[in-house]
Amino acid sequence: MPKVQQTKGTQPAIAPIVKWAGGKRQLLPALQSLLPQGWQASTYCEPFLGGGALLWALQPKQAVVGDLNAELMNMYHVVRDTPHELVEHLAQHHNTSEYFYQLRMQDREPEFASRTPLERASRFIYLNKTCYNGLFRVNNAGEFNSPYGRYKHPNIVNRENILAVSEYLNQAKVMLVHEDYQTVLEHLPDTAFVYLDPPYHPISDTSSFTGYVQGGWKAGDQERLRDACRDLNRRGVRFMQSNSDTPLIRELYAEFELTTVQAVRAVNSKGSGRGAVSELIIRNYVEC
Numbered sequence: 001m002p003k004v005q006q007t008k009g010t011q012p013a014i015a016p017i018v019k020w021a022g023g024k025r026q027l028l029p030a031l032q033s034l035l036p037q038g039w040q041a042s043t044y045c046e047p048f049l050g051g052g053a054l055l056w057a058l059q060p061k062q063a064v065v066g067d068l069n070a071e072l073m074n075m076y077h078v079v080r081d082t083p084h085e086l087v088e089h090l091a092q093h094h095n096t097s098e099y100f101y102q103l104r105m106q107d108r109e110p111e112f113a114s115r116t117p118l119e120r121a122s123r124f125i126y127l128n129k130t131c132y133n134g135l136f137r138v139n140n141a142g143e144f145n146s147p148y149g150r151y152k153h154p155n156i157v158n159r160e161n162i163l164a165v166s167e168y169l170n171q172a173k174v175m176l177v178h179e180d181y182q183t184v185l186e187h188l189p190d191t192a193f194v195y196l197d198p199p200y201h202p203i204s205d206t207s208s209f210t211g212y213v214q215g216g217w218k219a220g221d222q223e224r225l226r227d228a229c230r231d232l233n234r235r236g237v238r239f240m241q242s243n244s245d246t247p248l249i250r251e252l253y254a255e256f257e258l259t260t261v262q263a264v265r266a267v268n269s270k271g272s273g274r275g276a277v278s279e280l281i282i283r284n285y286v287e288c
C-alpha cells in the first residue's frame, strides 16, 4: 500500500474518498489562485460538498460543510467517527455483478432505514467504487440506480486516505451538515468565506447531470441560488462559485466578477460530455 504523501506543511495529502460527478480535482489550481486574501482567518463553508476536492486540498482549521445527499453525509460522519471499523467492513465486499446488485437493491427495501450508519457508509463507498463511471445517481424515488462497472481492480478499501480524512475531520473544527445550502448559508457568520459548487446549469439538453439527490436540480434552482448569493453579498460574506459558462449563468451573475476556466468533463451520464469545456468562476471580490 502506498503511504499518504505529506504536503509542504504538516498536513497529510488527502484525496476525495468518492469519485463524484462534477468533482473539482482538475480545477484545484485555478480555484486556489482565486481564493480571497485572508480566507483562513475565519470559517470556510462548502454547502455543496460532494467529493469535497477543495476542502481536502485546503484543510481549513474551521469549516461548515454540507450536502443534501443523505448517504454522502452519513459516510463522512462514519469516516470521522469510526474509520477503522469502516475499513474493516469495506474489506468484506466482493467485486461481482451479483453481489453489486444485491447491495444496490437495499435502498428499495423497508429495512434500509434501520441499517447502521456503518453498513450504509460501507455500501455507499463500495457502490461508488464499483458502479459504472463512479457515478452516484438516484432515480425519482431516491434509489441508487447506476449499473455495475465491471472494473477488474476497483480500489474499494483506500485505508490510508480514509484514515487521513478522519484525522483531519477530528483535528479541525469541521461541522458536517445534511441540509439544503440555503439553511447552511443563513447560519454563517458574516466573516465566513463560502465556496459554492452547485449542480451545473446544463450546457445542452442532453448534457445535464442532476441526479445527486431525489428531486434533482431544476430550472428555478439557479435563480434561487443567485438570490442566496446576492444575500451573501449584502451581508459582506465573500463567496466563490463554480458553474457552467452559459448565457443564463452569465446573465444571472452579471453584477459579479466572472472568470473563465477550462475543464475536462470526466463523468457524464451519457459519456458524451467529455473534452475541454469552458466553466465560470463567479466571485463577489476581486483581490486574491
Ligand SMILES: C[S@@+](CC[C@H](N)C(=O)[O-])C[C@H]1O[C@@H](n2cnc3c(N)ncnc32)[C@H](O)[C@@H]1O
Residues within 6 Å of the ligand: 016, 020, 021, 022, 023, 024, 025, 047, 048, 049, 050, 051, 052, 053, 054, 066, 067, 068, 069, 179, 180, 181, 182, 197, 198, 199, 200, 212, 213, 216, 217
Ligand atoms: C457539483 S457537485 C459538488 C462537487 C464537489 N465540489 C466535488 O469536488 O466533488 C454538487 C453537489 O450539490 C449537492 N446538492 C444538490 N442540491 C443541493 C441542495 N439543495 N443543497 C445542498 N446540496 C445540494 C449534490 O448532492 C452534489 O453533491
